[in-house]
Amino acid sequence: MKNISVIGAGTMGNGIAHVFAQSGYQVAMIDVSEDALKRAVDTISKNLDRMVAKEKISVQDKESTLKHIRTFTSLQEGVAGADLVVEAATENVDLKCRIFRDMDQHAPAGAILATNTSSISITLMAAQTKRPEKVIGMHFMNPVPIMKLVEVIRGYATSDEVTGTILELSRKLGKVPVEVNDYPGFVSNRILMPMINEAIETLFQGVAGVEEIDTVMKLGMAHPMGPLQLADFIGLDTCLSILRVLQNGFGNPKYAPCPLLVNMVTAGNLGVKSGKGFYSYSAGSKELVVAPEFRR
Structure with missing residues (x-):
């Protein structure tokens, strides 16, 4: 080859x-x-x-x-x-x-x-x-x-x-x-996307803020990147597409995307690729800044 x-x-x-x-x-x-x-x-x-x-x-x-x-x-x-x-x-x-x-x-x-x-x-x-x-x-x-x-x-x-x-x-x-x-989401996204979706639900329900959720997963679970930052990195539109594949493929409501995720994608806030998701991104800056609407 x-x-x-x-x-x-x-x-x-x-x-x-x-x-x-x-x-x-x-x-x-x-x-x-x-x-x-x-x-x-x-x-x-x-x-x-x-x-x-x-x-x-x-x-x-x-x-x-x-x-x-x-x-x-x-x-x-x-x-x-x-x-x-x-x-x-x-x-x-x-x-x-x-x-x-x-x-x-x-x-x-x-x-x-x-x-x-x-x-x-x-x-x-x-x-x-x-x-x-x-x-x-x-x-x-x-x-x-x-x-x-x-x-x-x-x-x-x-x-x-x-x-x-x-x-x-x-x-x-x-x-x-x-x-x-070959089953919906394979292994990686069948496990990862419900976790990301649950993190978004946790934010949506007001349990904790963006930084708090990511910090718990980084320091408590040894994840190199919090789930909300990771969602921004993957692309919120991609996350939504995968969740819909899981939902349609299994017919199980547990895979239904959080309404907050749906609204963010509809509004064009897709994460790193659009410059704004759960965090705001500016060219050349490595500082992680929570998006204005999620700041406490």
Whole structure:
């Protein structure tokens, strides 16, 4: 396996492209937006600069990594010759299904088709293709160049051979793969999202403030980041989408998103990506400031 195509140049897509390119694979990064592709390459370059500054890689390593990345606005051109295609588009069922139909049509017959989805059914996406045995989930964690875990999700028809190939490939990237089966939220978000939702409910009901809730979980439960700060980092819209996948998939009211979360997303307060969520974010500042409406 030498040629990797990554569909989507956002936070996850550029991170996935980064780790494959740094490991010596030829990477085609695909997005409909030229600007998004340019920003993605700039982000990868800046992240590599940080690694050079910390003496984790050399300048030559950085240059080699960037030379392994090509960009495309055409999916058909970008997946030609791919051994593996990794879809990393927005967490939207209809969009992902459409992309999988396109991937199946244009990628070589022997190519494995993977998705970086954090909650959506692998089996559903595989059903859009004529190669369901070659469809699998590769759920990387954010930030991809740093986080070690890859949740490898088997769809209903995913073959043992494809699963073994992706597990081994993940190890070659320096990751720790964990094999799980295809049920809503898999393992990571089936456990994480109800916790985040409960933290939002705790705030919504006035039990404690933003800082208090996060401090309890950081100091009491040894979490590196409080659940409300983590929700901001993930994106409140993404959290809401995953909770709705869980709610619809299991039909259980315990997964229903908190009304406060729904209102914040409707208002456009999405966390770090929008500059405001449970905390306020300003460019260049690392200070954690509670959003005005949540200050006591």
